[in-house]
Amino acid sequence: MCSELPKNEFLYKLLVQNVFDYAIYFLNPDGVVTSWNAGAEKAKGYTEKEIIGKNFSIFYSEKDQKRGLPQKALETAHTKGKFEGDGWRFRKDGSKLRAYVVIDPIYNDKKEIIGYAKITKDITREYKAKIIADEQSRNFRLMAEGIKDYIMYMIDKNGKILNWNSGAQRAKGYTTEEVLGKHFSIFFTEDDCQSGLPYRALATALAKGKFEHEGFRIRRNGTSFWSQTTIDPVYDEKSQHIGFATITKNLTEQKKIKMLRI
Numbered sequence: 001m002c003s004e005l006p007k008n009e010f011l012y013k014l015l016v017q018n019v020f021d022y023a024i025y026f027l028n029p030d031g032v033v034t035s036w037n038a039g040a041e042k043a044k045g046y047t048e049k050e051i052i053g054k055n056f057s058i059f060y061s062e063k064d065q066k067r068g069l070p071q072k073a074l075e076t077a078h079t080k081g082k083f084e085g086d087g088w089r090f091r092k093d094g095s096k097l098r099a100y101v102v103i104d105p106i107y108n109d110k111k112e113i114i115g116y117a118k119i120t121k122d123i124t125r126e127y128k129a130k131i132i133a134d135e136q137s138r139n140f141r142l143m144a145e146g147i148k149d150y151i152m153y154m155i156d157k158n159g160k161i162l163n164w165n166s167g168a169q170r171a172k173g174y175t176t177e178e179v180l181g182k183h184f185s186i187f188f189t190e191d192d193c194q195s196g197l198p199y200r201a202l203a204t205a206l207a208k209g210k211f212e213h214e215g216f217r218i219r220r221n222g223t224s225f226w227s228q229t230t231i232d233p234v235y236d237e238k239s240q241h242i243g244f245a246t247i248t249k250n251l252t253e254q255k256k257i258k259m260l261r262i
Contacts, residue, residue, distance in 0.1 A: 023044060023122075024039060025056075028115045031057060035048075081104075098123050189215075197213075212230050229247070
């Protein structure tokens with residue numbers, strides 16, 4: 001068995017050295033780089049010859065170095081058994097990358113710490129995509145909340161209300177706190193509820209991609225208004241159905257004008 005150890009160590013070395021998607025390297029107890037794989041060179045731009053013997057704090061900004069973040073990462077790994085997190089790191093050419101980092105302490109047979117294993121994944125693309133997605137979500141939310149002439153809200157797959165814009169509050173009289181979690185059938189007339197219209201609406205939207213309807217809806221105070229409603233199914237990025245988007249327009253005044261003309 002002992003004769004196999006050198007071969008296994010050689011294979012592990014080959015494995016680490018030939019991984020390109022992850023920066024894998026070792027640090028001594030003081031944070032000095034003692035090994036460097038191809039993935040590290042690809043991610044950070046330093047060759048093995050250039051980086052061996054340098055402290056890994058070189059990858060941090062001057063501000064983060066002054067704050068002692070590299071040392072704190074090693075201290076966390078030492079005291080808690082692992083450091084895990086993400087942040088901005090810098091390449092040899094000065095450009096920055098968003099790095100997801102895991103640092104594990106390495107011990108010898110005597111339970112003495114001899115260094116740290118550090119694995120870094122470049123998540124810059126994913127991070128920027130998330131920032132853009134979050135900003136878009138925020139903009140859409142602000143836009144939806146600011147629209148006062150349309151009742152806009154989302155319901156889950158079972159018809160329970162998930163959000164509520166200012167137009168919905170204005171038209172139906174419910175505050176966000178009062179309506180979240182309630183079934184959207186509370187806005188339908190008793191006759192519509194007895195006929196199963198709210199449930200047919202969701203089934204139709206899911207089956208045909210859209211449900212459209214005109215009819216009376218009920219406010220919090222029990223009064224009614226004539227509305228035009230559109231319900232669209234909503235899917236996540238994996239094409240999984242997660243709920244419905246509901247947009248309603250109050251057509252009471254238009255309905256009155258139309259009736260007078262008749």
